[in-house]
Structure formats: structure tokens, C-alpha cells
Amino acid sequence: MRLHHLRPAEGSKKRKIRVGRGEAGRRGKTAGRGTKGTKARNTVRPGFEGGQTPLQRRLPKLRGFKNRNKEVFAVINVERLNEFDAGTDVTIEVLRASGMVKHRGRVKVLGEGEIDRGLTVHAHRFSNSAIEKINAAGGSVEIVE
Numbered sequence: 001m002r003l004h005h006l007r008p009a010e011g012s013k014k015r016k017i018r019v020g021r022g023e024a025g026r027r028g029k030t031a032g033r034g035t036k037g038t039k040a041r042n043t044v045r046p047g048f049e050g051g052q053t054p055l056q057r058r059l060p061k062l063r064g065f066k067n068r069n070k071e072v073f074a075v076i077n078v079e080r081l082n083e084f085d086a087g088t089d090v091t092i093e094v095l096r097a098s099g100m101v102k103h104r105g106r107v108k109v110l111g112e113g114e115i116d117r118g119l120t121v122h123a124h125r126f127s128n129s130a131i132e133k134i135n136a137a138g139g140s141v142e143i144v145e
Contacts, residue, residue, distance in 0.1 A: 078133050079113020086117035109127070111129025
């Protein structure tokens with residue numbers, strides 16, 4: 001056997017049908033497209049609904065976007081920390097156990113209200129005013145990562 005003896009398997013190669021090559025052929029004149037109409041003449045773009053206002057234009061425009069990676073904090077204000085005794089180590093677990101922080105995820109302490117006792121507060125984030133108020137009351141702040 002030589003290289004020029006190789007042939008494709010019987011029936012594996014099929015010739016392309018050449019349509020619209022004269023009326024003598026099987027697919028002449030209308031070339032298998034029937035008569036008249038959009039499909040006989042040309043194609044329409046995707047999303048074209050025959051002149052009706054397309055779905056993408058019927059729906060309202062939505063402005064902006066929603067960040068799927070947004071980090072949502074469970075917040076607590078410093079005035080709520082007055083419920084703990086002076087010198088207490090206020091951790092995230094203690095806040096959850098007491099019901100002050102209900103949401104899952106990270107915890108942020110905000111500076112709303114006043115605090116009158118020295119506490120060691122552990123949280124993921126603190127506002128600047130919360131840090132000032134906790135330090136002024138004789139407490140300390142520890143950021144948990």
C-alpha cells in the first residue's frame with residue numbers, strides 16, 4: 001500500500017449542495033426557500049421580533065449595579081457596650097451570645113452615644129469616633145482579622 005492509495009471511508013465525505021444554480025437543477029429558482037417572505041430574501045438579526053418592540057427595549061432600564069462582593073458588617077454602637085461591667089473583655093462571641101449582634105459575618109463598632117466604662121473591645125472594624133470614645137473611657141480596642 002502506498003500513500004496515494006489511501007482514500008477516506010465510503011460515505012464519510014459528502015459533497016456540499018450548491019443551491020440556486022439555474023432552473024435545470026433540482027434546487028434552482030427559489031433554492032429551496034419557498035416563495036417570498038423575509039426568510040426567502042435574507043436573514044434577520046438575533047432579537048428581531050418582526051417589528052414589534054423587542055423585549056430588551058420593553059424592559060425598564062436599571063441604573064447602576066449590585067456589587068456581589070460587597071462586605072456587609074453587623075454594626076453595634078458604643079452606647080450598647082455600657083451593658084457590660086467595667087474591665088470586661090468584649091469579644092465577638094460575647095456580643096453574639098448576648099444578642100447584641102444578630103447577623104452573621106464581620107462586626108463593626110460605631111461611635112453613636114457615650115460610653116462610661118473601660119472595656120477591651122474586639123471587633124473586625126471600628127469607626128474613628130468609636131476608637132476615640134472607647135480610649136477616652138479608659139478602654140482599649142483590638143482589631144480582629
